Amino acid sequence: MAQHEASDARDDELQGLTGRRVDLILDAVEARDTDALSELLEPLHPADIADLLEQIGPVERRGLLTLWSGEIDGEILSEISDSIREEVIDYLPRHVLTEAVRELDTDDVVDILEDLEEPQQEIILGALEMVDRVAVEQAMAYPEYSAGRLMQREAVVAPMHWTVGEAIDFLRANDRLPDQFYHVILVDPRMKPQGYVTLGRLLSSRREVKLTEIEEESFRTIRASQEEADVAYIFNQYHLISCPVVDDSDRLVGVITIDDAMNVLDEEHEEDILRLAGVGDESSISDGVFDTVKQRFPWLFVNLLTANMAALVIGQFEATISVIVALAALMPIVASMGGNAGTQALTVAVRALATRDLTTSNAMRVVKREAVVGLLNGLGFAIIMGGIGWLGYGSAMLGVVLGLALIVNLLVAALGGILVPLGLNRMGLDPALSSGTFVTTLTDVIGFFAFLGLATVILL
Amino acid sequence: MAQHEASDARDDELQGLTGRRVDLILDAVEARDTDALSELLEPLHPADIADLLEQIGPVERRGLLTLWSGEIDGEILSEISDSIREEVIDYLPRHVLTEAVRELDTDDVVDILEDLEEPQQEIILGALEMVDRVAVEQAMAYPEYSAGRLMQREAVVAPMHWTVGEAIDFLRANDRLPDQFYHVILVDPRMKPQGYVTLGRLLSSRREVKLTEIEEESFRTIRASQEEADVAYIFNQYHLISCPVVDDSDRLVGVITIDDAMNVLDEEHEEDILRLAGVGDESSISDGVFDTVKQRFPWLFVNLLTANMAALVIGQFEATISVIVALAALMPIVASMGGNAGTQALTVAVRALATRDLTTSNAMRVVKREAVVGLLNGLGFAIIMGGIGWLGYGSAMLGVVLGLALIVNLLVAALGGILVPLGLNRMGLDPALSSGTFVTTLTDVIGFFAFLGLATVILL
Known part of the structure; x- marks a missing residue:
């Protein structure tokens, strides 16, 4: 759809938070020039100030907050991303925090409270007027991520x-x-x-x-x-x-x-x-190195285990590979095609489940369609890759092995790509959460097994 | 965040379009029972009727439209997904279409027109009152995907x-x-x-x-x-x-x-x-087999080319592999870890670019962070996998080769994951469009090259 053009000019118009303004703000912070800082920040929308606080580094953030914390209002506080909100609140003088919190609707206060630790929660609840405090505490009694937490209690x-x-x-x-x-x-x-x-x-x-x-x-x-x-x-x-x-x-x-x-x-x-993508769902571009490693390491570790599983499968065929070394070069093609086809089917399914377009009414038809698509794509690539295998490596039978393995693996990819998310969803789990690992493990293991197995049977 | 529970009970409450109701509707269509059909469809919101039309198969859709096309109103028409709208319009008697279109706001008419072929556009424009027709034609004069197309012209x-x-x-x-x-x-x-x-x-x-x-x-x-x-x-x-x-x-x-x-x-x-995911961005779960193959084949073909590139790299090291066949089993681990780490970094970057959280102001800091994260993850997995390589294959030097290759590839993955989308964005291209292929090609090629190259130098 729309082309993304990230010229600074467009950013200007969009954000009010231009690269130039950010530079000037950082200069003012370094010079500890409070007047210049206020002048630069004053015209910005609270949402843009929140973005600014997220985009600058921790040292600059500390400097800016020390100079300017008196001006932080409720709206800025509620716009700031969870990952730095605690840090910002720690810098606010108590009376500023009190005033900021009091001007917010109760749903925004709830939104802020949810992600804070107990002592900071107490400070904020203590800052509210009694009637608002009761409303906020009632909202907090609803389960996390429920409509009760999301609603404002003020209704006309x-x-x-x-x-x-x-x-x-x-x-x-x-x-x-x-x-x-x-x-x-x-x-x-x-x-x-x-x-x-x-x-x-x-x-x-x-x-x-x-x-x-x-x-x-x-x-x-x-x-x-x-x-x-x-x-x-x-x-x-x-x-x-x-x-x-x-x-x-x-x-x-x-x-x-x-x-x-x-x-x-x-x-x-x-x-x-x-x-x-196998990234912790709370990740943000403003997270520090340590948080980022913590979010990404676990999924990479799961991938390490499944990759070792694939390595074990390949290990079973070392005798075959030692005879025909070309197999080692060609086998990742089969696995990679399967992984990509599986990811395609999977992503469409996850998205359709999220938008409620994939339901019990059409699941069977979609599964059938995916199977046919997998077979057709498999046939197409079998012909192409079989030809490459034949011509490139001078063995018609190697081409046949490649082609057959591709058909098997693209069919498995198609079925895995739709059945795994459907199954997870049926079990009440988020289909986005672990489908990717399941499906690519499946296509790796089947891809290597089918290719090397067929090669062992047909070529040796 | 929220758990996805897809029990039928929840679907009931959510959609008004329950599995049971769909079954009854399909029964009524099969029995050609217009009264029962109207009774079942009448309480549904137009958006749900549109979903129904998308979820049922083409044969059932034809049956339903033949019996019930007189009741299709403007709102249903504007809710229907592009992929079947033309088909539905073809079934509508001219006077029904005219009436349906006339009751819509101009922005909704524009939304419908955009995806239709010339003759159908003419029919719809002809159905409008003159003042609306002028408004719609003026809106269509704005570029596709612009605010001018999106707006309604009726302002207070x-x-x-x-x-x-x-x-x-x-x-x-x-x-x-x-x-x-x-x-x-x-x-x-x-x-x-x-x-x-x-x-x-x-x-x-x-x-x-x-x-x-x-x-x-x-x-x-x-x-x-x-x-x-x-x-x-x-x-x-x-x-x-x-x-x-x-x-x-x-x-x-x-x-x-x-x-x-x-x-x-x-x-x-x-x-x-x-x-x-490398799927055409117009794909929908209601597309037919042919459209689906057409959407997915091109990206799989690109992947085939890049996979062959990786195969060529491996091919250069056939002499090494023929001496140490275990390398063939271990090399996909290095490539797969790189691919996954690259996808993680890439996804966070694409998302941050879309939400304007990644800008020129913080790009350098984010690149540095990714590099450090890549190195740390690389070190961690180098130790784990180096140990596995040593103990599992009885060669300390094989462990060293594995570890070094992982460090190199996870660093490349991290840098590729952030620099490729930043570069595409700078060039005015959508960073989501082709980053994945770039980055995984990079990690495949570098992964195989680093592992097999180091093995050749160190182990032979």
Whole structure:
């Protein structure tokens, strides 16, 4: 789709955080010039300041925070990535932290609290006003990654029997409205949501119109216990802007807005792509060396084990290889083709499971299709590679062995690529998490075994 | 993060499109029972009906459309995936298509048109009322994947000098308001946007308050020529709900809302993840066998070429392998570890480039970090694998060769994993598109060369 052009000019327009500005900021930090620093940081959006803090090195970060920590506000705090938030909070004078936290909506406070250690959690909870503290503690009582954690508790509601005029008068008189809201939720006397009215309809209708006459046709609620990944799916699938959250007795407990759902969608994607690559799903470009090694070593270690398994398979055929050394050069081709074909099938399957496009209704058909695709690709590459094997190495039978091994391995790759994620998903596991290792181990082992085994039978 | 549990029960709650319902629908199609079919489809959200059409096979789809095509509305049409939309449109009676298209906002019509062939485009344009047709044709004049294509042209604007009361009276009197809108955009007499007011603020303010007194603090516009990927980034970064779009002379030409931006974000994700796996970025689980082979064959072919390159490298060392056959079993370990480490570094880099977390400001530091991580991981696995090589194969020097080759290859993998995507990005190419092939070719070639070369020098 879109071409990625990373010219500085575009970065300028996009970020407000230009390379040039970063340089000037770092100069000001080094010169300990607080005035220049404030002047450079002041026009930036909190999200850009958070990015800046993530992009600069730890020494510069310490310098900047020492000079400027008084200006850190709630929004910056909630934009900062988890990996450096604790560090930043440690630098904040207590009164700055208190003020920053107090100006946030409760869902943002929850988001910050989740990733902090106990003592820092206590400091932040202590900084809140009593009513907010109770709200935050109630939200923290919901399971991690649930809708209950994601929602804001401030909801704008109206009794079902109200008119447009009554609703508008109520809104005008209410001085504790949420920062952002897009609907008025209609509730029954037991606080069960029954529908909602968009602010646009409310504004464009006459005062005497009943709210129930202008409510949206399609209306749904989300349960507080639902997983946030499902919340993101529901928002994306049904184009919701905000959605009431209910408890197990269907009573309204909060509201989730689309910006939070979009954030979750983004995080879920990050998780999928990083897990598929065998990187810890919390990795970030701002992590230090030690954290990065810690994230990557375990998966490389698993790969070491499976690679040794493949080596053992090859070891069984040392006698064959010592007779026909060319096999050693050709065998990685079979394994590599299988690994790539498996990764292709796997990635499409993982993505389709994430978007709920792959379900029990079409799983069988997709498996069949993958098998046919695997066979066809196998045949195609068998012909090409068989020809290369024949012409390049002067042995028609070597070409046949190569071709047959490719057909076997591409079929195995196709089936593994779809069945492994389907199986993991059926078992309630994340299909992105370990499919890659399973599938490439499969294609390595089968690839080497098929090629060397066929060579032993046919060529010796 | 969230565990993925794909029990049917959850699918039920999520989709409204349960496995059971799909089965009943397919039964009704087979029995040609139009009444039962309508009863089963009627409660479904258009997005779910679109999913249904994608999930069932081509024969069932034909059957369903023949019986039920009269009920296809605009929303279903705009939810359907590109891969089957043409097929569906072919089944629609002309008057159904006309009606379906007329009820859509112009941005949705543009979205449908983009992927159709000329004759079908003509039919749809012909079905529109003149004013909409002009709007759609103007939008189609913007480049593909630009903000101009994404925006809806229906914007709600007010002169800057108006009061809350004037704005509300205007909204009440206006009977062509967009389906969804969240802000009133304040414009100067030349239609240049100067700020905006949320509907929430408008509703909760007194009639005599001036709009400029309640406008949002932070305000930004998007240029119609900007890429849609940038639009998604801006919405996500600055938590926008809607954003005015301007032409090159800063005049208002339309509005983009967050649900469209969320959609783009989702598509960009899909593109990244599929490209990293070497699958055509338009692939979908509902594609047929032929399309799927067509998407996957080219990348497998590229892989075949690079695998042959690796085979040529190995071929240079046949003399060495014929002396020490164990090398043939061990060499894939070195290549595989390099490939995996390279993919890890690469994926983190591609993701960080997509989220603009990797910039010119921190590129040097990240490259250094990757190099150190690669060396540390290399040292760790050198010790482990060196030990295995020594103990398992009874040769300390073989262990040394393995260890040294791993260090070299993991360092190369780390550097390749970060420098290749950075380089592609600098050249204006999508770093996700071909990085994987570059990096694994590099680690294969270097891995085999380092291992077999060191073995030749040290062991022979």
